[in-house]
Amino acid sequence: MPKYIATPNRTKEILAKYKFAFKKSLGQNFLVDANVLENIIGHAGIDKHSGTIEVGPGIGALTEQLAIHSDKVVAFEIDQRLLPILKDTLGEYSNITIVHQDILEADVHSVISKNFTPGQPIHIVANLPYYITTPILMKLLREDLPVESLTIMIQKEVAERMAAAPNSKSYGSLSIAVQYYTHADVVMNVPKSVFMPQPNVDSSILRLVKREHPPVQVEDEDYFFSIVQASFAQRRKTLRNNLTRHFEDIYDKGTVSEILEEINIDGTRRGESLNMEEFAQLANAFYQREQ
Numbered sequence: 001m002p003k004y005i006a007t008p009n010r011t012k013e014i015l016a017k018y019k020f021a022f023k024k025s026l027g028q029n030f031l032v033d034a035n036v037l038e039n040i041i042g043h044a045g046i047d048k049h050s051g052t053i054e055v056g057p058g059i060g061a062l063t064e065q066l067a068i069h070s071d072k073v074v075a076f077e078i079d080q081r082l083l084p085i086l087k088d089t090l091g092e093y094s095n096i097t098i099v100h101q102d103i104l105e106a107d108v109h110s111v112i113s114k115n116f117t118p119g120q121p122i123h124i125v126a127n128l129p130y131y132i133t134t135p136i137l138m139k140l141l142r143e144d145l146p147v148e149s150l151t152i153m154i155q156k157e158v159a160e161r162m163a164a165a166p167n168s169k170s171y172g173s174l175s176i177a178v179q180y181y182t183h184a185d186v187v188m189n190v191p192k193s194v195f196m197p198q199p200n201v202d203s204s205i206l207r208l209v210k211r212e213h214p215p216v217q218v219e220d221e222d223y224f225f226s227i228v229q230a231s232f233a234q235r236r237k238t239l240r241n242n243l244t245r246h247f248e249d250i251y252d253k254g255t256v257s258e259i260l261e262e263i264n265i266d267g268t269r270r271g272e273s274l275n276m277e278e279f280a281q282l283a284n285a286f287y288q289r290e291q
């Protein structure tokens, strides 16, 4: 029976051997629960033909399981202190490449073409550092990487916002941004107790399957996202009021109402009641008016 990294005892042993002190500023909460790891792997949609990309391997708990269950793992780690530890803990696996880089700075496209074979199905699997979950995820989605899915452990509330449907408390611009690129599902909630050290918040495993095409046609993606954000700027305000504020330098309230009427969207509704299709209509109407 191999002695996997993801147990409290083995993790303590490794941390003591290297006198490793956690950096809270890097979101270092390491997984020490084999069952949760098994669930992440089970949901990740990977097999021995898959390429996998991990963000933040830590001391290698998830990396080890990815090495066992996929063809090849590439893991980006920002903390130099973890490099000698990973060399030791993952030494027996020959299918792992550690890239010492901030994922936000990384050229992931070129890392993919260097490390995986053309056409190989690639999946991102990670227990993300909480302090930059959204920037990391939006980078990975907006760069149009050739990956099939992302299975990520993140803060529970953030996972709920990413997967939320219209008319729910969690629905907002983040839901639209994530669901524009993926089908999003929360597949499991995870208590704080599976991490060392324990964070202050609970977590969830979020499964994101990349869409082949966006679900709506927009004239300009940046413009679309800016209209979505403006519509949620003040959640209690009506759509018309949020948009009037957003366009205050170019349109008066009457013009905003007129554009809303043209596309048959009631300006007294709140942003949280609009689905993605309606946001696309809204953005395209304002975009065309500006051309």
Ligand code: SAM
Pocket (backbone or CB within 6 Å): 026, 027, 028, 029, 030, 031, 032, 055, 056, 057, 058, 059, 060, 061, 062, 063, 076, 077, 078, 079, 082, 101, 102, 103, 104, 126, 127, 128, 129, 130, 132
């Ligand atoms: N995968 C490990 C596990 O599950 O036990 C560690 C996960 S821990 C929540 C997050 C990891 O991300 C840490 O190893 C941290 O050093 C690393 N990290 C933080 N910011 C990063 C960044 N910008 N780029 C790459 N890695 C980062």
